[in-house]
Amino acid sequence: MSRSAPLDIFFKQSRKECIFLNTLLIYHSEHHGNTEKVAQVIASALNAKLVSSRDIDFDDVSTYDLVGIGSGVYYGHFHQDLFRFIDRLPSQIRRKAFVFSTTGSKSYGERANSSAKLKLKDKGFDVVGEFTCLGFDTALSTEGINRGRPSAEDLNAAETFARSLMGK
């Protein structure tokens, strides 16, 4: 699908000005690929460029209107590569951001989102949304918890979240 097709559809469906012309999604997913699954769904819904935290190009960020940062929750937080990345960014003006995570427990996901949001706000980003869902987690036992997550329902919720950003 061409990069402009979904935007064309959006313009036809809404008389509102479309704010998010260009979206960059940066994610870290090292445990079971849980966050990558969510990142792919959000990127597809927003027609965004999807980049792993290992392949970030700093110059790239300045060319995007909206930046999404996503991570598995590791020891209560987004992966440190993402925090280092945010730290090294110049102060932002009029650039929007959102965060998303997959997590062993929902409360950890919410807390990790909050600290990532704070970091982005400190950099000057206007944070316009957040999403978290459970992910298969074998950190504490080989049998693991949340088997099968993110589920189809989780991925639908991620898509709904992504679409809700278009109206903001």
Ligand SMILES: Cc1cc2nc3c(=O)[nH]c(=O)nc-3n(C[C@H](O)[C@H](O)[C@H](O)COP(=O)(O)O)c2cc1C
């Ligand atoms: C080293 C490690 C630390 C983790 N720490 C937490 C944690 O503090 N709280 C939590 O709820 N889940 C924790 N988890 C579970 C992950 O957040 C969860 O499995 C997530 O979906 C992993 O995403 P990924 O597959 O994209 O890496 C941890 C997992 C690993 C491997």
